[in-house]
Amino acid sequence: MKLGVTGATGQLGQLVVEQLKKRVASEDVIALVRTPEKAKSLGVEAREFDYAKPELLAAQLDGIDYLLLISGNEIGQRAIQHSNVIEAAKKAGIKWIVYTSLLHAEESSLSLAGEHLATEKALKESGLEYTVLRNGWYSENYTGSIPGSVEAGAFVGSAGDGKISSAARVDYAEAAAVVLSDDSHKGKVYELSGDNAYTLTELAEEISKQTGKTIPYSNMPEAEYSKVLKSIGIPEGFADAIAGWDVGASKNDLYDEGKQLSELIGRPTTPISESVKQVL
The missing domain is CATH 3.90.25.10 (UDP-galactose 4-epimerase, domain 1)
Known part of the structure; x- marks a missing residue:
């Protein structure tokens, strides 16, 4: 089972890769990053992956079964970029996408909520199996x-x-690794805080x-x-x-106060x- 992590050289992504390596073999983890040279220290296979280059994405997902889609950092471009990844995942035969969204995205007044909701909608409409991790601050x-x-x-x-x-970034990273390495979490939406x-x-x-x-x-x-x-x-x-x-x-x-994050990570x-x- 090959697990892909987008944005794997980012602050959250690096921690997710570390946590995944505690649960699965390093050769089963693939870092999907804009600059593969920067991913050398992760100790896993790295592939070039840029959300803004849709024509290149599907080929880079080849052979990956489960994908963690970490939300992009270009505010205002994220709904389009995430949609590019979801379309590429369909073409590449990805079996399951886990997505990092925003706490209570449906009710939130934060300006970030709209793009996250658009991505959640795209996942629902994609026909792919998915799980949503609605990360708090x-x-x-x-x-x-x-x-x-x-x-x-x-x-x-x-x-x-x-x-x-x-919660600390490492707590959310651990939750993502827990979920991605256990397909009993398919189809769920978690409010994490x-x-x-x-x-x-x-x-x-x-x-x-x-x-x-x-x-x-x-x-x-x-x-x-x-x-x-x-x-x-x-x-x-x-x-x-x-x-x-x-x-x-x-x-x-x-x-x-749902404590779903501590339940997932077991601490x-x-x-x-x-x-x-x-x-x-």
Whole structure:
């Protein structure tokens, strides 16, 4: 059984390959990446695979049975790109696609939801067997801001008192590997999130506790937060998107208490305190 992983040199993809190698033989894992040279350290076969080059995709899926389709990172292009992969999978005779979607995609106000729903629809209409992993927020989405926040003396955002059920990226990677290596998960839709929710005020308190410094949480209007992000070099469109996602968090779009992630991986998800500790 050959297992293909798209975006295998990305932050999530690399971790998925590591987790798969614990469950299946390395020669049964195929990394599908834009630049195969960058995949050498993964220790598996690597093939060139670019979502934006539909004419080349089917040939690169040859011999693969199960495919993990990790959502692309080009916001605004993803629905088209994912559709390209699904069409290629049909041509190549892929038996099952596992797709990384967004937590509660149907109800979410996050700007990301539309493209994920379009992809889920394309999967339903494809006639292929599929499973949807609706991933919640990665803790790293917030912990990446910790060094700058400590330096600035405050943690800023627009999430208000919204509860965030994040988990470490490795937790989601492990879930993907668990699912892809066991076909009893076919046909299911999983809502995946961390076991313990927190607000950004509580995250700032945890950072303060671990650093011994007072780092308050400063809640800002969306436009003001976007300005701050641009001032530290984040591109305009992406800064606006991040601020918008925080507003979604304020509406509890990133909150879930179903614990399906910890059930899948057979252990508690990584607590935010541990993710903070790792960054510090």
